[in-house]
Amino acid sequence: MPNFKILSTGLVAIALSLATGCTPTAQQDQNTSETPSAQPVQTTESPSPTPSPTVSPTASGQNTLSSSDRQFMNEAAQGGLAEVQLGQLASQRGASNAVKQFAQRMVQDHTQVNNQLKQLATQKGVTLPTSIDSTHQQVQQRLSKLSGTNFDREYMNEMLKDHEKDVSAFQTEAQQGQDPDVKALAAQALPTLQEHLQQARSIVNPGSSTSTPAPTSTP
Template identity: 75%
Template structure:
């Protein structure tokens, strides 16, 4: 009997050891897989280097416009700025020193119209990276000084002469730029401004030579030079 108990106890011990050895390890593996590794956490928290935006070198329109602008377009803008400033200053002079109301009114119109054109040109130059002159230039300065010493009808005549020549030059320059310019914005500015300049030219022509032809150089009035009449010669009388 005692041997049977010992034998039974041994069987129970063997069964327990087998059962313990067959215990599944799945719960431990599941717990391990649920915990993220340090590398995965670092990869999730670190932003991608490509996510940060970078400035494009072509984002500056001023630099791009300056590099693409031709020398002829740039020279046109510089000369247009100088002549535009001169038109304003000479127009102010005409409104102050002019004798006739026609000359005074024409000068006031030059101030108004060319001030507006100068502002448009200044805005365009800022977009294209062009530095415009702030003075009228030596040639225009000499003209201004010469007109400043005149008065009365002499001033009116010389001022109108100057406006006639200046606007003929302006119309030709703006026509050339509108047709042959390379930058589309500068060409558009020239084309939009051209009708106003042509109107200024026709107006000063009509003042200088009312009802006459559109000659570029005004001439003096034909009535200013007296001519001898063919009927002024007395006829001889017969003697008795």
């Protein structure tokens, strides 16, 4: 009888050792099988910051105009606004049909050039003036007090001086401007301004119209 007790206790000890020896390996297998599952989650977040650099070059590349090109655009916009407002005034106060027709053309043509300037200004990041300056305001106030032939004479004299300056400025920009888009706009508008100048000369000095032929007068 004592021998059976010794054997039974020995068998129980062996069985316990075998049972406890299997559990850690199973736990280790579970731990090793669980660890790689958490790693791929981090790899999906890495490509997100790549699209950001494509936004900055377009904004910074707009402000590349030279000071002379900017000055030309500002002065052209300022003069164009004045031509439109004075033309609207002349359409109401002008006495002769020739002056009224000239004024209507000023409104039409300079509105078109002004719109082209606005579109180009948005592309180049330039803020153009939206109202006439003090010099043109004084001219407008002076003309608004006149009527009849006095208005016609003063208005056309102003148009003659303004378009002499306009033609010179647009011609200089078309030849010496640095930005190709601004140069192209100046070259495109120049023939129209030259027609305005010749038409103004023919109204102010009717006899001089035959001495200066206008090759661009047939659009």
